[in-house]
Amino acid sequence: MLKHISQISEQAFLIDFGPDINIELNQYVLAFSNYIFEEMKNNNRLGIKNCVPSYNKILIEFEPQLNNKIQLKNFILSIVKKDTKFIAKRKTIEILVCYDDEFALDIKDVSNQTKLSKEDIINLHLSTDFYVYMIGFMPGLPFMGDLNNKLSVPRKLSPRVHVPCGSIGIVEKLCVIYPNDSPGGWNIIGKTPTKLFEKNKKNPS
Known part of the structure; x- marks a missing residue:
């Protein structure tokens, strides 16, 4: 599913999974990002500062002074190669809604x-x-x-x-x-x- 990895600044990679917006792809993106969060929680030798998943992309911020962009990119590619079914955890939350005219402005x-x-x-x-x-x-x-x-x-x-x-x-x-x-x-x-x-x-x- 990974389409492209690009360096968008001195301290950030953007992982692009394509233009589609659907639940299946987003589940993959979230599960993919969990591997990155695990690396951050463990030894974090790669110096990852932040991981921000979206609909179909992941932004990774890292410490530029470590000069390990190649290692970080290889780490990202290693996740792609894992023989693992990506399933992100989900839970249901119920939200109360009032549709009275004073609140339903449009x-x-x-x-x-x-x-x-x-x-x-x-x-x-x-x-x-x-x-x-x-x-x-x-x-x-x-x-x-x-x-x-x-x-x-x-x-x-x-x-x-x-x-x-x-x-x-x-x-x-x-x-x-x-x-x-x-x-x-x-x-x-x-x-x-x-x-x-x-x-x-x-x-x-």
């Missing part, structure tokens, strides 16, 4: 674009078991998929300056939950009281 616009009633939008959203592809944009914000195709809408032409904490937004086949107040251009269809990120906790997210 549900009327979504209804107009999709020709679906508010009730249909809610039912389609609730009937989906979402998969978290990655955490990004801000601490604790999950990018989840895949939305029912009937709910596919583009980003808002004019982003909001303020999106309230807990707001649930949709764009195309993805869904996000805003863990903090933030600007944003996603279509807000509801809100959750669940706290996704609390910076003062040992495990904030």
Whole structure:
């Protein structure tokens, strides 16, 4: 599945697994990154500072002064050669959602674009078991998929300056939950009281 390894700075490699965004590939990416995390937790002779998985890529930051880029690249290639079935651990988390108009700021616009009633939008959203592809944009914000195709809408032409904490937004086949107040251009269809990120906790997210 690995397509390309490129050095994008003096202290970072980007591992590219191709352009696709799907659960099977993302599971492979997450499991692949677990090997890198294990190296970091053990002796970490390669000087890996950080490992950031996304939909279909992994960013590895390393200590440039160790001058071991070749060894690090060989380590990455050795993971590819492992005769191992990549399966990342998964667990199910239930999130409460309120779709009242005061929280569903864009549900009327979504209804107009999709020709679906508010009730249909809610039912389609609730009937989906979402998969978290990655955490990004801000601490604790999950990018989840895949939305029912009937709910596919583009980003808002004019982003909001303020999106309230807990707001649930949709764009195309993805869904996000805003863990903090933030600007944003996603279509807000509801809100959750669940706290996704609390910076003062040992495990904030």
